[in-house]
Amino acid sequence: MTEPAIAPTRLWSDLMTLASIGALPHGGCDRLALTDADAAGRHLFAHWCREAGLPVTIDAIGNMFAWREGADPALPPVLIGSHLDTQQPGGRFDGPLGVLAALECARALDRAGARTRRPVVVVNWTNEEGARFAPGLMGAAVHAGSLPLAEAYAATDRAGRRVGEELRRIGFLGQGKGPLAAHCYLELHIEQGDRLQHAGKTIGVVEGTENNLFLLIDCWGENAHAQATPMRQRRSALLAAAAPITEAEQIGQEHAPAGSAGIAAMDVLPNNRINIPHHARLSFSATHPTSDGIEAIRTAIAAAAVRVAEQTGTRIELEPAPVRPAVDFDPALGDAVEQAAADLGYGTMRLRSRAGHDAIRMAPFCRSQMIFVPCEDGISHSERENMTESDAAAGAAVLLRVLCRMAG
């Protein structure tokens, strides 16, 4: 047996081939969860798995699992992967890097004639992004048991289509099962920030995640004629929504660089140019490493809402959403990533993830760990998302080394 090694050109060519599915004109991708483009990406991944001799099972929420046998099939497997769905627009690497690097690890074991003691399972989680159906991290949450399947099926997109129906429509409503237990879960991902690039490091040892807050802000005014209504009578929900947008940005600035806050989306009703709108719904999100920090952000946006409602004669309601608390990954696995990177000669940095990832949902299910690699200027959820072939290969090589150690 030779030492297993990643084939960097194969990994990069897989990433580029997948990126041609749902390709956008400026270099990005649009494979929103459970669309035809997502299905096409899934079929390509399944094809590559079968080509590598890995049978694929699909569970009831559409998660895809590719199985590589171990010498002792009774042992819980090492689970490695990420997601193939994207934002709209999304990039080429957020998610696919982790799935395709995991697949390349399995091929590397084959090329080296390596038999691990534990089985290795490569996973593509359903609807990580949450861009079309909330909540995100859906497939991993269902697998880990923190989101009931029926609740996931009932989630609807803006057009009213349900997750359950869309899974059936694209042919990924499976009857198979993923591993009932796992020895550990490993996920390689681009950083989606610029800390590694600034520090000149290749491998991020992710200690955990930060506190995340998502909440809806509903602004209520009254319909009226957009031209004929006297100015003194107007109560526009859109006007009420304008102030929280700038206030949220200001709150984010006040908590930077540790924290962040902002409003990313708005729905206006009736959204008709001759009606003063009666309803505007804003999607607010924030992150902070400490729970005091995230609660301070919540208090600040709530106070801003009260102030704005008084000034505009409207009603503003904040959804009483819970904080998604910070998760700590497994310290021993973090040490293993650091050691593997050192063995391979890569510089490392310890950091926490600001964004949500499938590994957050997997952490209560089994020991979990993420590996970050740099992306250009920290840009993600954008067509401009980019990374180098050598960083992709470095991340995959570290993943493979930790995998070999954990799978025996």
Ligand SMILES: [Zn+2]
């Ligand atoms: Zn991702």
